[in-house]
Amino acid sequence: MEADEEKSYDLIRRHLLKTRGFDISGYSRSFLARAVRKRVGRSGCRHAMEYIALLRKSEDEMNELIAALSVNVTDFFRDTGAFEALTEQVIRPLASLKVDLGWSTLRIWSAGCATGQETYTIAICVAEELKKSEKGGDLVVRIQGTDLSKVALNVATQGVYSEAQVKAIPKDILSEHFTKDDSGYQVSPSIRRMTRFSEGNLLDSPSQKYIDLIVCRNVVIYFSRPMHDVLVRNFHTALRPGGVLMLGRTETLMGSPRRLFDVVDHENRIFRKSESEQAAFQASDDARVDVSDSASKRFT
Numbered sequence: 001m002e003a004d005e006e007k008s009y010d011l012i013r014r015h016l017l018k019t020r021g022f023d024i025s026g027y028s029r030s031f032l033a034r035a036v037r038k039r040v041g042r043s044g045c046r047h048a049m050e051y052i053a054l055l056r057k058s059e060d061e062m063n064e065l066i067a068a069l070s071v072n073v074t075d076f077f078r079d080t081g082a083f084e085a086l087t088e089q090v091i092r093p094l095a096s097l098k099v100d101l102g103w104s105t106l107r108i109w110s111a112g113c114a115t116g117q118e119t120y121t122i123a124i125c126v127a128e129e130l131k132k133s134e135k136g137g138d139l140v141v142r143i144q145g146t147d148l149s150k151v152a153l154n155v156a157t158q159g160v161y162s163e164a165q166v167k168a169i170p171k172d173i174l175s176e177h178f179t180k181d182d183s184g185y186q187v188s189p190s191i192r193r194m195t196r197f198s199e200g201n202l203l204d205s206p207s208q209k210y211i212d213l214i215v216c217r218n219v220v221i222y223f224s225r226p227m228h229d230v231l232v233r234n235f236h237t238a239l240r241p242g243g244v245l246m247l248g249r250t251e252t253l254m255g256s257p258r259r260l261f262d263v264v265d266h267e268n269r270i271f272r273k274s275e276s277e278q279a280a281f282q283a284s285d286d287a288r289v290d291v292s293d294s295a296s297k298r299f300t
């Protein structure tokens with residue numbers, strides 16, 4: 001029985017990696033077992049091998065499994081002070097520089113955006129800043145939210161949240177940027193226009209370049225060390241010179257890829273892409289790693 005279970009988890013792991021590039025080799029056995037058992041039960045399959053057959057032919061079931069395996073916990077304005085610091089130290093100077101110089105577009109990437117609360121929080125912070133500037137309306141704002149989970153992205157795209165989900169939003173912000181109807185609190189059209197959501201694996205080479213700001217919070221904490229290294233190099237590639245990276249409160253940059261960034265605010269985990277060519281060269285050279293070698297950080 002044990003051996004059968006091990007075999008089925010291994011087949012699921014290989015199928016996810018091959019078809020979606022989703023690497024679960026670093027996840028703990030108990031977390032994986034819980035997620036798979038839940039999906040086996042809900043899909044009406046009698047056992048794991050029948051479930052694997054279903055997984056091979058059903059894209060929908062694949063999406064459900066990825067959703068069950070993704071820790072999608074998120075919130076608006078998550079972590080007191082983090083978005084204030086981001087606004088004061090990054091968004092305000094960046095927006096005003098762009099407006100003053102007549103540069104037309106502000107590009108932000110909300111990487112691992114889950115159900116969209118982080119992406120909309122960033123958009124609201126930018127909108128509130130631009131309101132203060134006479135020429136703020138001239139700036140085009142593009143905030144791209146990406147995630148592995150299509151189920152989470154569907155929620156993000158709809159932009160409708162329950163009473164409990166909007167609890168952390170200050171009342172004045174809630175009344176200005178949301179409308180309430182029977183389905184819940186809907187993000188306003190002006191904020192939604194700034195945002196786009198798409199599926200993407202952070203371990204793939206980034207398709208976007210010249211990004212001004214990447215916000216990637218509470219994602220890297222679940223990554224193994226080799227995955228962390230790939231992620232950091234990908235962010236370095238995607239950012240424009242002088243671009244900024246923000247991680248979650250409990251996360252940090254490790255090992256040689258750390259040289260790719262200078263610390264702006266340690267407490268709020270804000271970093272700037274290093275200008276040093278040598279640092280970039282050394283770090284990318286040291287960090288040639290195999291992502292599948294997941295001596296890993298665990299989910300549970």
Ligand SMILES: C[S@@+](CC[C@H](N)C(=O)[O-])C[C@H]1O[C@@H](n2cnc3c(N)ncnc32)[C@H](O)[C@@H]1O
Binds near residue numbers: 073075111200216217
């Ligand atoms: C805990 S949530 C964090 C959400 C949000 N950033 C926040 O801090 O509130 C982590 C998200 O990262 C996503 N994720 C994990 N690995 C990923 C990968 N390799 N590529 C893209 N998204 C990933 C998960 O699907 C999940 O939605």
